[in-house]
Amino acid sequence: MGIISYVREEIQVIRERDPAIKSNMEVFLYPSFKAIMRYRVAHKLYLKKHYFLARWVSQRAVRKTGIEIHPGATIGKGLFIDHGSGVIIGETAELGDNVTLYQGVTLGGTGKEQGKRHPTLKDNVMVSAGAKVLGSFTIGENSKIGAGSVVLKEVPPNCTVVGVPGRIVKRDNERLPRMDMDQVHLPDPISSEIEQLQSENLKLHQQIHEMEKHMKCLKSKEKIDEGGEDSHEII
Numbered sequence: 001m002g003i004i005s006y007v008r009e010e011i012q013v014i015r016e017r018d019p020a021i022k023s024n025m026e027v028f029l030y031p032s033f034k035a036i037m038r039y040r041v042a043h044k045l046y047l048k049k050h051y052f053l054a055r056w057v058s059q060r061a062v063r064k065t066g067i068e069i070h071p072g073a074t075i076g077k078g079l080f081i082d083h084g085s086g087v088i089i090g091e092t093a094e095l096g097d098n099v100t101l102y103q104g105v106t107l108g109g110t111g112k113e114q115g116k117r118h119p120t121l122k123d124n125v126m127v128s129a130g131a132k133v134l135g136s137f138t139i140g141e142n143s144k145i146g147a148g149s150v151v152l153k154e155v156p157p158n159c160t161v162v163g164v165p166g167r168i169v170k171r172d173n174e175r176l177p178r179m180d181m182d183q184v185h186l187p188d189p190i191s192s193e194i195e196q197l198q199s200e201n202l203k204l205h206q207q208i209h210e211m212e213k214h215m216k217c218l219k220s221k222e223k224i225d226e227g228g229e230d231s232h233e234i235i
Helices: 003-017 024-029 031-047 051-065 189-234
Strands: 106-108 132-134 159-162 167-170
Touching (some): 003 024, 031 051
């Protein structure tokens, strides 16, 4: 694919997934566009074993965009990095088609592995702001990683992961469409459990309140009965 084809593809990707863009010319100002275009050049150099030149190109991109993509990473079509600052993609990371990353995302290693050290993201995966995916495992197709999550193990396709460490929340294996980029309204099992506990706590408080009212009525009735008996004795 030539440079013109890459440019056209990136313009289409950004216009599809960023509602803030108003014209094609704005694409050339996006850090995501600059970083990905320079990655394509650096990756070709890396494959030809021009390692120094490849790293030189990629490091210049880091300084200009705040996005660090190792030239050895394998990235498919349609990658979109929204905002981009602080994004890190490691050397042995593999990204499928139509992957979306938000600012502060790390696709890194654990520091203990040799060879393949970084994660593999299949097609249509979305990783929300600040999330960390660490280690050599696979995130399945159409899965979502919630903001701030730390994922340390494999995720099946069509799942949502939230929390630290990341917990899988299945959505009945429902396929998540490519254009579903909502990184806010994700299932949160911890929040659901807290809400359930709060609901049960409220019910207990209501039951205790009813019991207290019942006890007060019984005590009042006992006092009335005792008063009646005393008046009979006086008579």
